[in-house]
Each structure stands twice: as C-alpha cells, then as structure tokens.
Amino acid sequence: MTARLLCLLAAVAIAAAPAAPAPLKALIVDGQNNHSWKTTTPPLKKMIEATGLFTVEVATTPPKGGDMSVFRPDFKAYRVVVLNYNGDDWPEVTRDAFVDYVRRGGGVVVYHAADNAFAGWKEFNEITALGGWENRNELAGPMVRWRDGKMVLENKPGRAGHHGKQQPFQVVARNPQHPILRGLPETWMHVADELYDSMRGPAKNITLLATAWSDPANAGTGEQEPMLFTVAWGKGRIFHTMLGHGPEAISCAGFQATFTRGAEWAATGKVTQKPPPDFPGPKETRIRQP
Ligand code: ZN
Helix, strand or coil, rough: CCHHHHHHHHHHHHHHHCCCCCCEEEEECCCCCCCCHHHHHHHHHHHHHHCCCEEEEEECCCCCCCCCHCCCCCHHEEEECEEEECCCCCCHHHHHHHHHHEEEEEEEEEHHHHHHCCCCHHHHHHHHHHEECCCEEEEHHCCEECCEEEEECCCCCEEEEEECCCCCEEEEECCCCCCCCCCCCCCEEEEEECCCCECCCCCCCCCEEEEEEHHHHHHCCCEEEEEEEEEEEEEEEEECCCCCCCCCCEEEEHHHHHEECCCHHHCCCCCCCCCCCCCCCCCCCCCCCC
C-alpha cells in the first residue's frame, strides 16, 4: 500500500468518525448555606465533569445580607442546575426565571440542605417536593414513608426535618430499574452522614428511588426515610438526594455514582454512565476522592 493511499484512508477515517457530542452544560448554585458549600462545590463540580458528559459552571450568590438583586444566572442556558444553596431569598426576577426554566423542561439536582431553603416559596417546595427546618411543620405537607413495599404519605402533625448523629447506614433501592439505579447494587453502605428524617413538603409526583432506615437508637423515627427520589414538575425533571452533609459524606463512591447519574438523568432523561466497579455493597463503605 502506498503512503499516499494510507494517507487518504486516514483522512476518510477521520471524516467518518462521529463528532463528539456537545457537552451538556451544568450550573452549580452556591454562595450561602448552613453547610460548607466552599468545600463541597469543588468536588461536586469535579465529579460531574469526570463523567465526560458535562461542562460545569458555578453561580455564587452574594454573601448573607448582601445585595441579592445582582444574582441573575441565565438558568435557561443550562441542562441541569445543581442546588447547593440554603440562604437569603433570590430576587423575584431570579425566582421567576428558575420556575420558568423548570416548567419548560430544565433539569434540577437538589443536594442535601438545598431542600431546607425557601420555606415560603410555593413553586420551589413543589419542585423539591420535600424540605425541612426553617419552621416547617405539618402545614408544609406530609412525610414520605416506605411501608409494606410501597410509598406512603403520612400527615400526622409535627416538625419537618431532623437527623441523628452522623454514622454509616445502608441505603436500599426501592425502584432498582429506574435509569439512575439500574445495574447498581440494590443495597449499599453509605459513609457516615446525616440521615434526614421527617422531611415534609407537597410530596407530589415523586418517584421514590431509595430509602434508609432511621434508627431510633440514633434518635431516628424507626421508618424507612426517603434518601433518593425524582420529581416531575412542569416539563422538568428533578433528582433529589438527601445525602452528602460534607466533604467526607460525598467521598462515598455510592453518593458520587448516584449523584452524577441523577444529574445526567435530570439533564437528559437517560443515563449512559456505566455502574462503577467501586460501588459499595451492603456491608463495606467505599471511599473515592473525587
Ligand atoms: Zn447536613
């Protein structure tokens, strides 16, 4: 074969190679939180980027008490917005833009204490479906339980949002064929973390993906509490993870895989990421530095 022919074949091969798909755009929102957003946003960003599917930008609000009127991210430029924010109200124009983004089909990932935010914002609470603290009580809506093989809403009066001491706990898939969980072990040991219980909200259009047992010996409820779920709101897809109090909790390989798969699902409705070989099983925690 002549050099010239080889050259021609190479050129044809390059021309025939499928173009790399344009990366999906993700936006992490942070800037205020009763949690350490400064030490969780960088690893969250890294783990989303490591999928090779996304480019990730960060929108940081002014600090608490600052002039929030300048906070106007262009939500509609992104396929998924990851909420790592629990702080001052956004200006009305920004709240409206966020609601409009979700209504038109934008993806959202609600990460841990982001579901504490904005107790008085009706649409936000519908989008997150469950929230806690910030003076929420039974008026915020029911609690979500898993009993006798199905999801149950519980309306009894009481507080919204609580957790015991941080300790490792098992997470159990309740919808293992959902794209976010398909192919993963159905029970896995999560690293020491807060196990949120008694969360409340409108709780509409939830698909419950995974629960964890809240141990009364650790001030828990004795119920299977929702840990991972999706919400349908407008045309938008929402993935909500209650997990991930801080940098140690998000070093769990199980947290990372469900978080990045949830982000892809929220952005596209599909999951193309392969189940990772280090996903934890039912007994041992598995740490991965993002
Ligand atoms: Zn926390």
